[in-house]
Amino acid sequence: MNTRQTSRLRRIAAIAAGLVAASMMLSGCLYAMIPEGAAPRPSVTNTPDTEGVSAELLPYYEQTLEWTQCDRGGAAFDCTYVNAPLDWENPGDGDIQLSIVRHQAAGTPAGSLLTNPGGPGASGRDFILDNLSYAVSTDLADNYDVIGFDPRGVGDSTAVRCFDAAGMDAYLYDIPASSRGTAEWEAELTQRNKAFAEACDANSEGILPFITTVNSARDMDLIRGVLGDKQLNYLGYSYGTFLGATYADLYPQKAGRLVLDGAIDPAVSGMNVGTTQALGFESALRAYMQDCLDSGSCPFNGTVDEAMADLGALLAAVDRTPLKNDDGRMLGADSLMTGIIAALYSADSWTYLTQALDGALQGDPYTAFVLADFYNAREDGTYLDNSSEAFRAYNCMDYPVEDDQAAQDAADAKIAAGAPTIAPYWSGPDSCEVWPYPPTGTRGEIHAEGAGPILVVGTTNDPATPYEWSVSLAKQLEEGVLITRVGEGHTGYNKGNVCVDSAVDVYFLDDTVPDADVKCD
DSSP states (O other), X not given: OOOEEOHHHHHHTTTOGGGGGHHHHHHTOOOOOSOTTOOOXXXXXXXXXXXXXXXXXXXXXXXXXXXXXXXXXXXXXXXXEEEEESSTTSXXXXXXXXXXXXXXXXXXXXXXXXXXXXTTTOOHHHHHHHHXXXXXXXXXXXXXXXXXXXXXXXXXXXXXXXXXXXXXXXXXXXXOSSOTTSHHHHHHHHHHHHHHHHHHHHHTTTOGGGOOHHHHHHHHHHHHHHHTOSSEEEEEETHHHHHHHHHHHHOGGGEEEEEEESOOOTTSOHHHHHHHHHHHHHHXXXXXXXXXXXXXXXXXXXXXXXXXXXXXXXXXXXXHSOEXXXXXXXXXXXXXXXXXXXXXXXXXXXXXXXXXXXXXXXXXXXXXXXXHHHHTTEETTEESOOHHHHHHHHHHHHSOOOOOHHHHHHXXXXXXXXXXXXXXXXXXXXXXXXXXXXXXXXXXXXXXXXXOOEEEEEEEEOSSSOHHHHHHHHHHSTTEEEEEEEEESSOOTTSSXXXXXXXXXXXXXXXXXXXXXXXXX
């Protein structure tokens, strides 16, 4: 059978990192951003930096920002919009808007610190408004104006729009009528992908061809310029590492202090991304299972291998006979796998995974749907953001569609051998094959010559952005420095590892670069 990465697991795989905050929300931990009742600060508008800007782009870089107070949770924030060219190659062809939030430094700022939580498709605006102390340390928040933004196509910026809530439910959760792996099943999913792509094209007002990482990196330079910074200081998580590396490659002389946490390897093809992540999630699932068995309250028994086999049997059973939820939705193996994947982003969420699997074994899909709904940003029948739509829009433009059957067969064999629990639910029609616009992105190494030292943070058992990608990116960059966090979960900074946190904070605050790669146990 001719199989390719599924659209659903391309969301997980290629770059899943919009769940950087998943562990916080799923574990129920509430991180205080700053003390409640913080006094509003006077809004500051700096003179834009227009050095080296071409005449046709000057109107964008010279725009004056009008900040409005947008406090949340007792913390003081400012919000604004930046006008950007729809098409950076033809800036006279119309504008889009970028939504920006700022948390001002406690004292005289060392400059702005732009952040991105990943995705592609995660809201950087909400990331800072809701999770400031999860995004950056207190020292960074005190010394930098911390900036979050919704990239083009995302959230409160000019956004990709596709289905309404009912349509998204059908697209993400409906169980195909045909048996998994058959030609009819593949045709059914292809038609579903086509309907989704057509809706995105019809409802997104012509922006789809311009939703690319290269254009988003150019938007970041515009944000830097209108904020008045001579160089860009940047902290990017997961997909945000690809965005940050792309920026450094395009604007090496404008690159300041950049930290790329949970790296994407820009030279890896979409097919290899899917393969590597399947193996990464299987590894994380085995680590979870060992912890579950050691806990004394695990719904599985025996060795890890025996428990994984029983989990595989559970997935197969749910695939044959879906479980009905109280809201009428049916939990099939795909949605159960989505819930499993969501919980594997952080060991803090493993308790919820145990509850979900125990419930499914008892015929109750409630907690599994909680996890899947969290992953899909669904709450009470509505979708809190457009992350699913934006994710596909970016990936379909960034990743060339591959049509090498021999390579695909080899990838499928590698997944079957190395990720036997996940493998049956990891392949199917690729939604990007029916995307209305051809991809413009390419895959290749990024060296960022002349950009200066860039820190790359990698976690040894990160399932979403496997450690080998961080190693590879650090080697590719002309002055890459690798910070290794030995442990579980997605991304490494601000997760309680003093060694990692110190290396990053000292770099941002004192411009101190480690003499060599750093291993943090």
